[in-house]
Amino acid sequence: MNITKRSAIVSVDGVAVVKEALKLLSRRIEQPARRAFLQRSLTLGGVALLSGCSLTDGDSVETALASISRINDRVQGALFDPNRLAPTYPDSMITRPFPFNAYYGESEIRQVDGDTWRLEVTGLVSDKRSWSLSDLHAMPQQEQVTRHICVEGWSAVGKWGGVPFSHFLKRVGADLNAKYVGFKCADDYHTSIDMATALHPQTTLALTYDGQVLPARYGYPVKLRMPTKLGYKNPKHIRAIYVTNIYPGGYWEDQGYNWFGGS
Ligand SMILES: Nc1nc2c(c(=O)[nH]1)N[C@H]1C(S)=C(S)[C@@H](COP(=O)(O)O)O[C@H]1N2
Numbered sequence: 599m600n601i602t603k604r605s606a607i608v609s610v611d612g613v614a615v616v617k618e619a620l621k622l623l624s625r626r627i628e629q630p631a632r633r634a635f636l637q638r639s640l641t642l643g644g645v646a647l648l649s650g651c652s653l654t655d656g657d658s659v660e661t662a663l664a665s666i667s668r669i670n671d672r673v674q675g676a677l678f679d680p681n682r683l684a685p686t687y688p689d690s691m692i693t694r695p696f697p698f699n700a701y702y703g704e705s706e707i708r709q710v711d712g713d714t715w716r717l718e719v720t721g722l723v724s725d726k727r728s729w730s731l732s733d734l735h736a737m738p739q740q741e742q743v744t745r746h747i748c749v750e751g752w753s754a755v756g757k758w759g760g761v762p763f764s765h766f767l768k769r770v771g772a773d774l775n776a777k778y779v780g781f782k783c784a785d786d787y788h789t790s791i792d793m794a795t796a797l798h799p800q801t802t803l804a805l806t807y808d809g810q811v812l813p814a815r816y817g818y819p820v821k822l823r824m825p826t827k828l829g830y831k832n833p834k835h836i837r838a839i840y841v842t843n844i845y846p847g848g849y850w851e852d853q854g855y856n857w858f859g860g861s
């Protein structure tokens with residue numbers, strides 16, 4: 599089979615699969631069989647559509663990628679199980695030293711003054727007061743050893759502790775039916791997550807790393823740690839949190855990384 603012919607076939611398959619997936623999504627995914635079908639076919643169909651388009655013109659590749667990514671977000675959102683826990687590990691499996699990563703090098707790690715730092719909370723919340731580090735330390739705490747997976751091709755096991763984020767959101771009177779929680783960071787990084795993941799029991803407003811005050815390199819004073827999401831969804835050096843129904847995007851998401859970013 600020559601390339602042109604093959605690309606035409608996979609494109610048609612891809613479009614059909616995407617249409618079927620959208621139909622299923624709009625009917626709500628309830629039965630396990632449907633969920634399994636969707637998960638299987640969209641993965642294959644997405645790849646097929648991608649390879650089909652990449653053999654045609656550059657412009658439509660961008661469009662196809664973006665639309666597949668949006669469908670991918672909806673599928674991941676629909677399949678996300680709010681009660682399913684990510685694996686946890688014994689302390690002996692912690693990766694030492696734990697890797698550093700940011701959109702800049704280690705020499706540019708932000709130094710935030712924890713004494714004057716305040717966590718700003720805005721948007722769809724009833725209590726818009728700002729929070730100090732000691733306010734956050736006075737809230738309930740949880741600690742977990744989980745795996746951080748970065749799209750750049752590495753993963754590492756680490757131990758983060760802090761406030762269960764669902765507790766924090768309830769405490770500030772967040773609209774728990776809102777779609778998004780957005781984060782602005784001291785290094786101008788930004789990202790946003792779906793409310794279901796924000797409320798997941800393992801999602802933690804992390805104040806510690808491996809039992810110590812969160813080091814600057816890992817996001818002092820506060821990082822959102824989610825073992826159900828890829829590394830780039832876990833904002834470090836958070837300075838502001840907002841609850842919204844307007845899609846906020848993110849630093850890497852706006853450059854083409856998938857927004858849901860489940861791991
Ligand atoms: N504020 C901020 N948060 C960030 C980033 C960043 O550049 N700035 N990089 C993200 C990426 S891509 C990864 S893999 C992790 C790295 O976290 P680590 O340094 O604790 O390994 O932070 C994420 N959160």
Ligand SMILES: [Mo]
Binds near residue numbers: 830
């Ligand atoms: Mo990453």
